[in-house]
Amino acid sequence: MSAQAPTIIVALDLADAGAARDLVTQLPPSGCRLKVGKELFLAGGPALVSEWVEQGWQVFLDLKFHDIPNTVAAACTQAAELGVWMVNVHALGGSAMLRAAREAVDRHPAPPLLTGVTVLTSHDETTLAEIGLTGPPEAAVMRLASLAYGAGLDGVVCSAAEASLIHERLGHGFRRVTPGIRSPQDAADDQRRVMTPGRAIQAGASDLVVGRPITNAADPAEALARLRESVASVIG
Numbered sequence: 097m098s099a100q101a102p103t104i105i106v107a108l109d110l111a112d113a114g115a116a117r118d119l120v121t122q123l124p125p126s127g128c129r130l131k132v133g134k135e136l137f138l139a140g141g142p143a144l145v146s147e148w149v150e151q152g153w154q155v156f157l158d159l160k161f162h163d164i165p166n167t168v169a170a171a172c173t174q175a176a177e178l179g180v181w182m183v184n185v186h187a188l189g190g191s192a193m194l195r196a197a198r199e200a201v202d203r204h205p206a207p208p209l210l211t212g213v214t215v216l217t218s219h220d221e222t223t224l225a226e227i228g229l230t231g232p233p234e235a236a237v238m239r240l241a242s243l244a245y246g247a248g249l250d251g252v253v254c255s256a257a258e259a260s261l262i263h264e265r266l267g268h269g270f271r272r273v274t275p276g277i278r279s280p281q282d283a284a285d286d287q288r289r290v291m292t293p294g295r296a297i298q299a300g301a302s303d304l305v306v307g308r309p310i311t312n313a314a315d316p317a318e319a320l321a322r323l324r325e326s327v328a329s330v331i332g
């Protein structure tokens with residue numbers, strides 16, 4: 097498989113909007129995109145997201161909506177209003193919810209990309225069985241990825257280990273957004289199944305989500321530059 101340059105998405109998992117602003121001023125907008133999850137969104141509010149969008153940043157609003165179709169559609173409309181680049185929902189919400197999200201996003205003049213979370217990487221076979229999803233996690237991931245694909249979503253958030261099967265079955269145009277990326281010198285933190293950027297790209301990741309190796313670095317810009325170099329060495 098010839099590897100293509102992935103986007104690099106910096107996960108801003110910070111509780112303080114001021115600290116997040118300071119960090120972002122150190123990063124080059126041409127070299128990465130930003131991911132805002134629940135913690136920072138609750139700390140900084142929609143205004144923080146709008147501020148970065150106005151500065152030209154491409155923002156992935158990672159709020160993983162999961163509710164009745166009408167509510168999720170309305171939330172997606174609000175996300176689109178903020179001008180974000182990508183928004184996501186839980187594929188576990190089912191096809192009616194996924195289609196409602198798709199339709200809401202498509203009604204917007206500048207629709208963000210819409211991705212679906214399959215199975216959280218914090219789950220294993222035992223914890224999936226607790227919620228009634230029996231069998232190997234990969235089977236649940238593929239079922240949910242296919243549901244997201246069928247509803248017209250632009251891709252899924254999945255572990256790099258699952259990216260190659262999703263790529264193979266659902267094609268190149270369906271994005272594989274992969275967290276759990278660690279270079280050999282990085283701490284794994286609480287991630288269990290990590291992959292180097294190079295291996296993740298070769299496995300078919302289209303977007304690499306990297307948080308603490310950049311946000312906790314003494315020099316975040318330098319950590320990002322090193323990551324970009326290792327990506328470039330794989331792309332050739």
Ligand code: C5P
Pocket residue numbers: 107108109133215216217218253254255275276277285287305306307308309
């Ligand atoms: O700091 P780290 O690189 O581990 O951050 C990974 C980011 O990706 C976090 O924001 C985490 O919430 C998110 N994520 C994940 N696993 C998933 C889905 C999202 O680690 N399955």
